[in-house]
Amino acid sequence: MRTLNYDALVIGFGKGGKTLAGKMAGQGMKVALVEKDKGMYGGTCINVGCIPSKSLIHSAAAAYRHKNSPKADMYRKAIEVKRSLTGMLRKKNYDKLDMLENVTIYDGMARFAGAKLVEVETAEETFCINADKIFINTGAAPRIPAIEGIQDTEGVYTSAGLMDLDIFPEKLVIIGGGYIGLEFASMYSGFGSQVTVLQDGDTFLPKEDEDVAAEIKKILEERGVEFRLGAKIKKVEKGPAVLIEWQGEELCLDADAVLVATGRVPNTAELNCEAAGVELTPRGAVKVDEYLRTTAEGIWAMGDVAGGLQHTYISLDDSRIVGAQLFGGRDYNTAMRSNVPYSVFLATPYSRVGMSERDAKAAGYQVKIAKLPTAAVPKAQVLKAPQGFLKAVIDADTNKILGVMLLCEESYEMINIVKLAIDMGADYTVLRDQIYTHPTMSEAFNDLFAV
Ligand SMILES: Cc1cc2nc3c(=O)[nH]c(=O)nc-3n(C[C@H](O)[C@H](O)[C@H](O)COP(=O)(O)OP(=O)(O)OC[C@H]3O[C@@H](n4cnc5c(N)ncnc54)[C@H](O)[C@@H]3O)c2cc1C
Numbered sequence: 001m002r003t004l005n006y007d008a009l010v011i012g013f014g015k016g017g018k019t020l021a022g023k024m025a026g027q028g029m030k031v032a033l034v035e036k037d038k039g040m041y042g043g044t045c046i047n048v049g050c051i052p053s054k055s056l057i058h059s060a061a062a063a064y065r066h067k068n069s070p071k072a073d074m075y076r077k078a079i080e081v082k083r084s085l086t087g088m089l090r091k092k093n094y095d096k097l098d099m100l101e102n103v104t105i106y107d108g109m110a111r112f113a114g115a116k117l118v119e120v121e122t123a124e125e126t127f128c129i130n131a132d133k134i135f136i137n138t139g140a141a142p143r144i145p146a147i148e149g150i151q152d153t154e155g156v157y158t159s160a161g162l163m164d165l166d167i168f169p170e171k172l173v174i175i176g177g178g179y180i181g182l183e184f185a186s187m188y189s190g191f192g193s194q195v196t197v198l199q200d201g202d203t204f205l206p207k208e209d210e211d212v213a214a215e216i217k218k219i220l221e222e223r224g225v226e227f228r229l230g231a232k233i234k235k236v237e238k239g240p241a242v243l244i245e246w247q248g249e250e251l252c253l254d255a256d257a258v259l260v261a262t263g264r265v266p267n268t269a270e271l272n273c274e275a276a277g278v279e280l281t282p283r284g285a286v287k288v289d290e291y292l293r294t295t296a297e298g299i300w301a302m303g304d305v306a307g308g309l310q311h312t313y314i315s316l317d318d319s320r321i322v323g324a325q326l327f328g329g330r331d332y333n334t335a336m337r338s339n340v341p342y343s344v345f346l347a348t349p350y351s352r353v354g355m356s357e358r359d360a361k362a363a364g365y366q367v368k369i370a371k372l373p374t375a376a377v378p379k380a381q382v383l384k385a386p387q388g389f390l391k392a393v394i395d396a397d398t399n400k401i402l403g404v405m406l407l408c409e410e411s412y413e414m415i416n417i418v419k420l421a422i423d424m425g426a427d428y429t430v431l432r433d434q435i436y437t438h439p440t441m442s443e444a445f446n447d448l449f450a451v
Contacts, residue, residue: 001119002127006032009118009131011110011271014043015312016302016319017137018097023323025102032129033103034110034120041105042093044139044304045312047086048160053183055082056163057345060190064223064347071192072168078191079166112276116298133298135322136278136286137315138271140264140304145175149236156240156258159184169193169257173242175233177204179344181261182220186346189223196253198231198244209356212391212405219348219387219407266305281307290333292321309340341419343412348374348387351415354403354422357393366396370428370451372444374408379439385409390448392428399427410441417442 008024010017013035024031040047059078063071097103108122110129118129142158150156157165159180172188174181177199185195204227205213217227234243234250242253266285273280277296279287285307292300300322303315317337324332341353360367375386388407395402404418421431432449436442 003117004032004127004129006030006104006129006131008032008133008135009034009110009129010135010137011118012036012043012137012139012267012303012305013041013093013105014137014139014303015045015315016322017135018042018093019316019319020135020302020323021097021103022100023319024326025097025100027327029102031103032106032131033097034106034108034118034129036107036109038107039090041090043137043315046089046093048163050312051089052082052086052163053159053180053187054345055085057183057187057190060187061347063192064190067192071170075168075191076166079164082163109270111270111272112274112278113272115276115296117276133326134276134300136271136294136299136301136305137303138267138305140266140310142260143263143265144260145233145262147175147233147236150175150260153236153238153240153258155256156236156260158260162257162259165257167256169255171255172196172257172259173198173240173253173255174259174261175242176259176261176263177201177227177229178261178263179342181259182216183345184259184261185220185225186223189220189225190347194224194226196226196228196255198228198233198242198253200231200233202230204229207356208352209358209391209405211389212350212356212407215388215407216346216348216350220346222387223347264304264310266307268305283307290335291325292318292334308334309342311340311342314340339419339422341415343415345412348385348407349409349411350388350405350407351411352403352405353415353419354401355393356403356405357391360393360395360402365393365402367402368394368396368451370394370448372448374444376447377408377441377444379441379443380409382439383409390444392448392451394428394449394451399429400425401428401431408441408444414442414444417445 007029008031010021010033021031021033063074108120110118113119172193172195174197177197185197189195204217228246232245240258244251279295281287286301288301288306302318304310343351370392372390374380374388380386391405393403401422428449431445
């Protein structure tokens with residue numbers, strides 16, 4: 001078997017990997033990037049994650065406003081729009097690296113064959129790549145729970161499969177009430193599907209404050225989404241249909257499609273990590289230290305496969321941590337990363353940074369709570385989106401912002417202002433006294449922080 005030599009090898013075309021590959025090539029390093037799926041150039045985000053889901057969510061909002069238009073047509077059009085968007089971005093991502101003289105992209109499955117040695121299996125041949133530095137960026141894949149019939153029943157999809165379904169599902173059952181499950185519940189209810197969400201635990205969004213979780217649930221229920229919390233799923237049957245035990249009763253939920261949204265597990269099963277001395281965590285992620293170094297010299301892991309928060313911007317930030325070790329720059333590591341914001345793109349978007357009220361109290365802070373109904377924000381009235389509220393948790397002793405939760409239109413933009421303020425160590429009064437453009441959602445901070 002022939003062996004090719006490179007300065008660096010990136011396994012997987014994810015956000016961190018592709019960013020680092022470009023940077024390394026720019027520094028004159030000879031780089032190989034191996035991607036196992038030709039439909040995944042650019043990674044999960046571009047092809048089956050953030051971008052397609054947000055494209056469909058955008059289309060679903062339009063469908064919701066035009067409820068009298070034929071649902072199936074609106075849906076099919078939305079899938080077409082999504083396909084052309086992801087196709088365009090996939091090509092752009094490929095070309096951006098392919099045009100670099102120092103980068104070679106291989107379409108193949110990579111697995112370790114030894115220290116610094118990776119076997120690559122392409123459609124034509126199997127060869128080895130030897131590289132001084134190796135970066136694992138293989139992402140994560142949907143976790144499929146052990147439920148009878150879930151693997152082989154027609155009409156059962158993961159998020160990627162459902163987003164490629166041309167036929168409009170009138171009835172959709174979603175297994176899993178986490179953030180991805182809820183985004184799909186909101187999206188498909190927008191298209192006009194009758195959506196039922198099944199969750200095994202009794203507490204809805206247990207990481208969030210109770211008032212926040214209750215408001216999110218209320219807003220989704222107002223769109224027609226049904227929740228069965230504490231549902232025990234017995235099996236999935238032909239139809240498809242989901243058999244559940246719920247509140248002491250056995251129910252059979254008929255569906256046109258079933259979405260399995262029960263979390264994502266790091267893609268390490270096929271990597272043969274032991275061959276290189278790369279250890280895994282008990283949850284199957286690559287074990288890394290705060291500099292994302294694995295247990296093997298010269299091998300790093302970035303993004304979902306490293307077992308941290310599963311967001312595209314974390315994978316990007318991981319590439320900064322690794323990049324600083326390669327090229328110099330500020331000393332930065334995962335332990336220094338704080339106040340990571342997140343957004344759930346529901347019809348009323350939810351965004352949060354920092355501690356919840358419950359977490360802050362549990363940590364012993366004396367807190368001041370600020371709350372403002374979204375309806376009090378003029379821009380929300382302009383947008384005809386008065387649902388939800390804004391909430392801030394402030395340290396009463398120091399006036400520092402501990403956490404902010406925004407359940408309102410455009411919260412995914414506003415939350416970045418709050419993160420910056422917290423990172424800069426600003427008192428809450430800075431956001432209160434800021435001059436904001438008008439009418440905007442951000443000017444809500446003038447009133448939210450007037451406590
Ligand atoms: C439906 C959905 C919606 C999401 N929405 C958001 C959002 O709004 N915002 C957000 O920030 N995050 C979102 N995420 C999460 C986000 O997409 C991921 O956290 C991010 O894409 C992970 O990137 P990564 O760099 O870890 O690797 P990935 O982008 O997952 O790339 C890994 C690549 O490695 C390849 N690969 C795997 N094994 C091998 C191998 N052995 N050999 C060769 N190649 C291999 C894979 O084919 C894949 O292309 C969403 C995810 C999903 C599923």
